[in-house]
Amino acid sequence: MDATAAPTDLPEGTSQALHPRTRVVWVVQAWLTVVVLAVAAAVGLWFLLPVLAVTVLAVAVLAGGLVATLWARLAWARWHWTVWDDAIELRHGVVIRRESLVPFHRIQQIDVTRGPLERALGLSSLVLRTAAATSDAGIPGIAHERADVLRHRLLERAGLDDAV
Amino acid sequence: MPSEPGDTEPGPRWPSAAESSATLAVAPEIDGPPRRTSGRTPAVLAAGAAPLVIFAVLVAWIAVPIALAFLGYGILSWRRRSYRVGSTELVVDEGILTRRRRVVPYDRVQEVDTRQNLAARLFGVGELRVATAGGSQDAKLSYLEMPRAEGLREHILRRRAELQRTGTTAPDGAMVRAADGAASDTAPPPTLVAAGTDELLALTPSRLVLASVTHGSVLAGAAGGFVIGLWAGAAVALGARFQLAVLLGGGLVAGLAVALASGTVIVLRNLVERHGFTVSVRGDDIQLRYGLLDVRHLSVPRRRVQQVTVVDNPIRRALGIVSLELHSASAGGDVTQFEIPILDRAELDGLLTAMMGTDAWRPPERIARNARARARGVRRRVAVSAILLAPPAVALFPIGLPILALAALGVPWGVVAHRRAGHGLSATLVSVRHGVFRHRVDLVPLSRVQSCRTRASPFQRHARLATFHVDVAGGQAPYLYDLEATTGAALMRDLPRRSARAA
Numbered sequence: 001m002d003a004t005a006a007p008t009d010l011p012e013g014t015s016q017a018l019h020p021r022t023r024v025v026w027v028v029q030a031w032l033t034v035v036v037l038a039v040a041a042a043v044g045l046w047f048l049l050p051v052l053a054v055t056v057l058a059v060a061v062l063a064g065g066l067v068a069t070l071w072a073r074l075a076w077a078r079w080h081w082t083v084w085d086d087a088i089e090l091r092h093g094v095v096i097r098r099e100s101l102v103p104f105h106r107i108q109q110i111d112v113t114r115g116p117l118e119r120a121l122g123l124s125s126l127v128l129r130t131a132a133a134t135s136d137a138g139i140p141g142i143a144h145e146r147a148d149v150l151r152h153r154l155l156e157r158a159g160l161d162d163a164v
Numbered sequence: 165m166p167s168e169p170g171d172t173e174p175g176p177r178w179p180s181a182a183e184s185s186a187t188l189a190v191a192p193e194i195d196g197p198p199r200r201t202s203g204r205t206p207a208v209l210a211a212g213a214a215p216l217v218i219f220a221v222l223v224a225w226i227a228v229p230i231a232l233a234f235l236g237y238g239i240l241s242w243r244r245r246s247y248r249v250g251s252t253e254l255v256v257d258e259g260i261l262t263r264r265r266r267v268v269p270y271d272r273v274q275e276v277d278t279r280q281n282l283a284a285r286l287f288g289v290g291e292l293r294v295a296t297a298g299g300s301q302d303a304k305l306s307y308l309e310m311p312r313a314e315g316l317r318e319h320i321l322r323r324r325a326e327l328q329r330t331g332t333t334a335p336d337g338a339m340v341r342a343a344d345g346a347a348s349d350t351a352p353p354p355t356l357v358a359a360g361t362d363e364l365l366a367l368t369p370s371r372l373v374l375a376s377v378t379h380g381s382v383l384a385g386a387a388g389g390f391v392i393g394l395w396a397g398a399a400v401a402l403g404a405r406f407q408l409a410v411l412l413g414g415g416l417v418a419g420l421a422v423a424l425a426s427g428t429v430i431v432l433r434n435l436v437e438r439h440g441f442t443v444s445v446r447g448d449d450i451q452l453r454y455g456l457l458d459v460r461h462l463s464v465p466r467r468r469v470q471q472v473t474v475v476d477n478p479i480r481r482a483l484g485i486v487s488l489e490l491h492s493a494s495a496g497g498d499v500t501q502f503e504i505p506i507l508d509r510a511e512l513d514g515l516l517t518a519m520m521g522t523d524a525w526r527p528p529e530r531i532a533r534n535a536r537a538r539a540r541g542v543r544r545r546v547a548v549s550a551i552l553l554a555p556p557a558v559a560l561f562p563i564g565l566p567i568l569a570l571a572a573l574g575v576p577w578g579v580v581a582h583r584r585a586g587h588g589l590s591a592t593l594v595s596v597r598h599g600v601f602r603h604r605v606d607l608v609p610l611s612r613v614q615s616c617r618t619r620a621s622p623f624q625r626h627a628r629l630a631t632f633h634v635d636v637a638g639g640q641a642p643y644l645y646d647l648e649a650t651t652g653a654a655l656m657r658d659l660p661r662r663s664a665r666a667a
Contacts, residue, residue, distance in 0.1 A: 132641065
């Protein structure tokens with residue numbers, strides 16, 4: 001169950017965590033949100049009382065950053081995916097826990113996406129598409145070397161030709 | 165100030181630039197004869213009107229040529245368009261400058277529709293649209309005389325059915341193998357109207373009116389109007405006597421008014437848009453035909469139907485009528501939804517069986533949820549009612565407090581909702597049902613289940629409950645609140661896997 005290795009086979013029947021570096025991505029994203037909101041609030045308050053604005057900024061960034069970091073790490077700890085012989089199962093969510101099961105024969109397409117932060121950290125996300133727009137089938141934190149292999153193997157299971 | 169007698173005032177003349185910039189003052193003549201204002205006034209008025217006149221002239225100069233250009237383009241396109249009906253495909257040649265040949269193989273056809281707008285109806289013609297798999301634009305033939313359009317439509321649908329039977333790839337990607345390999349290729353020529361259309365349901369105007377006045381929107385409008393009326397009544401009653409009476413009166417009047425208004429709009433819309441609503445089956449297609457001004461003739465291939473929803477509300481339930489929604493989606497992702505506005509509940513099973521060609525669509529028995537789910541449902545509705553009723557009650561405190569007591573209606577509301585909610589499972593279908601004012605039973609064949617999901621808030625987790633979702637092609641995912649967590653998890657793990665075997 002070593003998430004950092006690059007195995008060539010699908011991990012059968014065991015619950016997988018996301019790559020540990022995904023935590024960094026999520027913490028940074030959470031911090032960005034906190035900073036943007038805090039700056040916006042501070043700018044708004046600046047015209048009322050500059051001292052208050054700076055205080056609010058400092059408190060918001062510190063407190064918000066703490067909460068954001070804890071939240072991001074908790075979210076990572078709760079993210080699991082499991083490959084069974086006929087389906088893939090996902091479990092994630094901190095406050096609202098979500099589980100979903102997508103059978104392989106319903107997978108129509110698998111995309112590999114990488115945002116700028118993910119790219120910098122060598123991570124990718126897999127997005128599995130079915131005919132339903134509401135299917136929740138995406139695995140966010142896969143090491144880049146592993147992502148293409150996983151995609152290929154999953155497509156094989158789905159019986160889809162991977163001719164690109 | 166010069167005022168020599170005998171001087172006549174010079175007539176109107178345009179001042180030179182130097183003069184008009186100097187500050188001249190001309191003394192008025194005292195007790196003289198009445199004078200008209202400056203003779204330059206008409207010029208000023210004309211100058212004021214000039215922009216409007218220029219605009220109108222410009223618009224005419226531009227608009228008329230544009231209209232003529234559109235007309236000319238349309239006529240040229242028509243002259244340069246030709247079509248040929250083949251035995252395996254339809255060929256359309258069109259284009260004025262760039263010629264384009266579209267070949268539409270019949271076995272790639274998803275849907276064939278005819279449309280008539282008001283102008284086309286006057287001349288007895290219609291537009292034929294052929295939708296194909298693969299996401300390319302519809303092939304359109306405008307305009308064909310209606311008998312010819314219908315004949316071509318029949319031909320395309322029949323040829324598609326025949327080609328699919330002989331083992332070619334069906335549009336949704338599944339291989340269709342012929343049972344015995346023998347293909348009968350005796351397709352009659354397109355000039356004959358094909359026989360074999362079974363009419364299952366035809367709606368008279370009175371049925372459409374009944375559907376309209378019992379429509380859920382009328383109920384929802386009445387409820388919404390009542391609440392808004394309460395809020396407005398509270399504002400009015402602040403300065404009045406008999407505050408409670410004004411409050412309740414406001415609510416009732418507003419509720420009634422909105423119900424009447426929405427009812428009237430729906431009646432008129434249904435009578436025009438759904439005029440002559442007919443459901444029939446031809447081969448493997450469900451055909452719907454309706455419309456007064458804009459006549460639509462749709463065919464939905466049975467295998468495209470992903471989900472069927474049976475909808476009713478308390479009034480319709482009392483009268484024993486329901487409405488039906490068919491959700492269809494193609495492999496290319498086009499999603500369409502069709503509504504059959506009204507039918508008797510007693511006819512439902514029969515109609516579903518006849519429409520879908522199999523009795524696998526019979527709604528399964530309802531399995532109720534547990535008492536914790538009922539408690540949550542009741543609490544939720546009481547809370548919503550209390551929130552909606554709080555502003556007027558608080559505004560007229562303490563007279564308005566009895567209004568807040570109406571929130572207790574959330575209890576019977578929740579109990580009835582619980583009695584009508586639940587899920588069901590048969591060998592071929594999964595069903596989920598919920599709602600009171602808009603009660604829906606979603607029927608999804610197991611072979612159409614794409615994936616399943618559960619989600620649980622902390623409160624739900626505490627009560628060992630979860631919300632269960634069924635993902636189907638077509639954008640809407642039927643769901644059920646507050647199912648037992650273990651049942652939800654079991655369904656989530658089982659149903660998507662069964663969809664492979666059930667196909």
